[in-house]
Amino acid sequence: MRILVFNAGSSSLKFGVFDLDPGAPLNRTRHVFKGSFDRFTPGGCDTSFNGTRGRAPHADLGVAIAAVPQVLTDHGVEGLDAIGHRIAHGGARFTEATELTPEVMEQIAALTPLAPLHNPANVEGVTRARACWPDLPQWGVFDTAFHLSQPARATTYAVPKAWRDAGLRRFGFHGTSHKYVARRAAEALDTDLRELRLISLHLGNGASACAINRGQSIDSSMGLTPLEGLVMGTRPGDLDPGAFGYLHRELGLEIDAIEAALNGESGLKGLTGSSDMRDVEARAAEGDAEAQAAINIYAYRARKYIGAYAAAMGGLDALVFTGGIGENSPSMRRRICDGLEFLGLKLDHDRNMVADLEGYAAPQIQAYGARVQVLVTETAEQLMIAQEVGAARKSPxxxxxxxxxxxxxxxxxxxxxxxxxxxxxxxxxxxxxxxxxxxxxxxxxxxxxxxxxxxxxxxxxxxxxxxxxxxxxxxxxxxxxxxxxxxxxxxxxxxxxxxxxxxxxxxxxxxxxxxxxxxxxxxxxxxxxxxxxxxxxxxxxxxxxxxxxxxxxxxxxxxxxxxxxxxxxxxxxxxxxxxxxxxxxxxxxxxxxxxxxxxxx
The missing domain is CATH 2.40.40.20 (Barwin-like endoglucanases)
Structure with a gap:
């Protein structure tokens, strides 16, 4: 079965084509094509097709999606069976891969206030893809779905009942990534997932931690929206809600302005002026005090969540790093893990420095004899989306x-x-x-x-x-x-x-x-x-x-x-x-x- 997967954002489009058997191990799925359009500007965007980089004149998401059929034709990719879309927020309604009928699309659009930066782009991606491939079934896989197994004590805010009745609760995001990480870690450890207590750290421009106890998400750092939890590229993570009133009184800011700043001007960008951890680490090595402070804050927040989630699960068997920073920054992995020896968690310096993720690998980087195993693996959200769409289509x-x-x-x-x-x-x-x-x-x-x-x-x-x-x-x-x-x-x-x-x-x-x-x-x-x-x-x-x-x-x-x-x-x-x-x-x-x-x- 051949599945085209779209991950549509406001400033980028990532897509991939997968040949899969839904019952096969995750690392045996064949990734036929990998493409992206990044950094849309009036003058065009960056492209990457199977690792070859270039430029294209496409200025926005709609034009980029319209160009995908020709890109696939140029690379000899044909015979698609279905299209899978990453949808950021599915609320409490969408628990599994779902065919995107007009009724379903209306329900997704209604969730826009919960993910204003993500769901509109996801919806546009579906609309544009349907115009390009009108005869192919379109399916959605939801970032929130994996976290719907969380107990009420993890998802319930201690707020007035009327607010909770209106839908105020914690959802969690990056669920497709955390689900993949859990299954890939179990494969790599040759252990039944139901026997493992895992913490997945998805560290990228967006960042989140997830406690996965015996195969189920029991807690995650993001909440009602993707703002809560870890420090991110442009988002602050945990913040006292009293900040809204304070900023309104002291700076005269209205809610819209505060929300815009929390989504786009905070996190690493708010601390250093740059949202890219690579830039921040380079500046820190040159003695930049703001960059050094930002790295310490970033690592501390992640380490704090590891300790909390280990306590919530009554122990920890494995910690898994993924996402752009988790995969590519040995120094950040080391900073986060240092001081966790009391949990039985300790890195091996050499293994940490040479982690090879080629071919969906999930190498272990813990010190020999350490009780808690530490793995690194490339996040494969598109692969997981393809797997779920394939399973839904193959097995009604x-x-x-x-x-x-x-x-x-x-x-x-x-x-x-x-x-x-x-x-x-x-x-x-x-x-x-x-x-x-x-x-x-x-x-x-x-x-x-x-x-x-x-x-x-x-x-x-x-x-x-x-x-x-x-x-x-x-x-x-x-x-x-x-x-x-x-x-x-x-x-x-x-x-x-x-x-x-x-x-x-x-x-x-x-x-x-x-x-x-x-x-x-x-x-x-x-x-x-x-x-x-x-x-x-x-x-x-x-x-x-x-x-x-x-x-x-x-x-x-x-x-x-x-x-x-x-x-x-x-x-x-x-x-x-x-x-x-x-x-x-x-x-x-x-x-x-x-x-x-x-x-x-």
């Missing part, structure tokens, strides 16, 4: 399939040592009521679960014994206990909080307290019928529940003896108004790649 969603939904109340799974501590030496649990999953049962015995705020008596014990104790509660239960329990898949217990269990013979303090992520136990025959595999994610639509809703990104666990059913907790059941037996409809989420990224080469 199958028809919904019915599935029973089971509500799982709070319970514990015990290991042998916990049984003896709670019930006495040599004690064996008494199997009671059998459960639907073959070989599983509820024990006749019960335990108490106790936290700093409250306790639950007579909590069920499920058997058989496990090799590690696990305590499963709902979000509401965690507040009643007074402990912040993370959402985890069963068995993923590293870094989980401790809780006290009390039995008739004693008590233990154990880790393993989690809110179990919703999941589906599935028999292989049902998996084949529904077209899913172990590790896939699906959407489950509870259209028949009292409060109809859809649960997204539900993990499928295919097991030889499984009884097929979805498990949710009591909070989720209450949200759907479930009071008894109910069924959902499974729709495989064909736009979310299985998160078992293993290297094939």
């Amino acid at each position: 969603k199958p028809a919904p399939q019915p599935i029973p939904v089971a509500v799982s109340a709070r319970h514990v799974h015990l290991d042998a040592a916990a049984v003896e501590a709670l019930f006495g030496p040599g004690y064996e649990l008494t199997p009671g009521k059998p459960l639907r999953q073959p070989g599983n049962w509820a024990a006749a015995e019960r335990v108490t679960v106790e936290g700093p705020k409250g306790r639950f008596d007579r909590v069920a014990i499920l058997g058989p014994l496990r090799n590690r104790t696990q305590v499963e509660v709902s979000r509401t239960d965690s507040f009643a206990l007074g402990i912040d329990a993370p959402v985890r898949q069963s068995g993923d217990l590293d870094g989980t909080p401790h809780v006290r269990l009390v039995g008739p013979a004693g008590s233990i303090d154990t880790d393993g307290l989690i809110i179990a992520a919703r999941h589906i136990h599935m028999h292989p025959d049902d998996a084949a019928r529904m077209g899913v595999e172990d590790g896939d994610t699906v959407d489950v639509n509870l259209s028949h529940a009292a409060r109809a809703l859809t649960f997204a990104q539900v993990l499928v666990r295919v097991q030889p003896q499984a009884f097929t059913e979805m498990h949710i907790d009591t909070d989720e059941a209450n949200a759907a108004g479930i009071t008894g037996h109910t069924e959902g409809e499974v729709v495989p989420d064909m736009h979310v790649t299985t998160l078992t990224a293993k290297s094939t080469g």
Whole structure:
């Protein structure tokens, strides 16, 4: 499948053509053509076609897009199947690659106030491309989509309800880049993405950090707009909102003028007069105090986010640098990493200096023996857009399939040592009521679960014994206990909080307290019928529940003896108004790649 990808901006147009198999590893996609038109001026623009630089008379985005068909013809590129567009802001509506119908375009245009520098150019790019290729399907991939998995505690501003109801919330950007980086890092590390805690640092003219916990974005430095977070080329990053009132009172500036300056005259440009880190680093080496201060501010802000995100994830397995600065500035990588040895993060000088990114490489640059791995990789947003468009076109969603939904109340799974501590030496649990999953049962015995705020008596014990104790509660239960329990898949217990269990013979303090992520136990025959595999994610639509809703990104666990059913907790059941037996409809989420990224080469 051959996909043309456009990244249209107000002053530049980047485009590429990709031949791909949506199921192939990211570094195996063939990049057929790479082109750009940069720095539009009345006198023309710079060009780059497959690395050959030149000039063209094109003064704006529309003329440049109109020239692309001839450029491709001149380079022997033909046979396009679809066009993919980078769209900066998709709000909360667009969660995946979406065909750009007139209705969708109206919704994107309505989001312009949230991305005034980006969405208008993106929309113009789609309009111009449709005029050039009227018979080709046009698809949008949204920078915000990857971040829609973030929990409310990361996306909610502590502001009046009326403001939040009007749409004031954090979205995050560079999602396509961060998504690619996460998958490419997992491939390079030959590790299941669901086992990794990653921080992606996209450092370019626009810059952002993203905490990616076990394959999902859980926090990002940009917020409602791309202004929040790290220091950027022309944007300040984090800024006290009180600055608006202060500047109005002291300098007489109106909101429009302040916003314009924050978007175009701040960041490195505001600190040094130049938005290009290469210029800033050169001036700093010559003794320019402003440039030196700017570099220190830039690195400090990034380092602060790394520490915060490592704390938010309960640890860090890998840090990945990408973007123009992240890829090309060994000194900035070093400045950001210095002082993070307490996290187990340390660079190797020689590896950092010679990182070779040719062919989508993702070399490691950490010191030998360092616990946290550090990688550098070229950001490949266009490749990721092509992958997502190709997957959406190749794999339309199958028809919904019915599935029973089971509500799982709070319970514990015990290991042998916990049984003896709670019930006495040599004690064996008494199997009671059998459960639907073959070989599983509820024990006749019960335990108490106790936290700093409250306790639950007579909590069920499920058997058989496990090799590690696990305590499963709902979000509401965690507040009643007074402990912040993370959402985890069963068995993923590293870094989980401790809780006290009390039995008739004693008590233990154990880790393993989690809110179990919703999941589906599935028999292989049902998996084949529904077209899913172990590790896939699906959407489950509870259209028949009292409060109809859809649960997204539900993990499928295919097991030889499984009884097929979805498990949710009591909070989720209450949200759907479930009071008894109910069924959902499974729709495989064909736009979310299985998160078992293993290297094939």
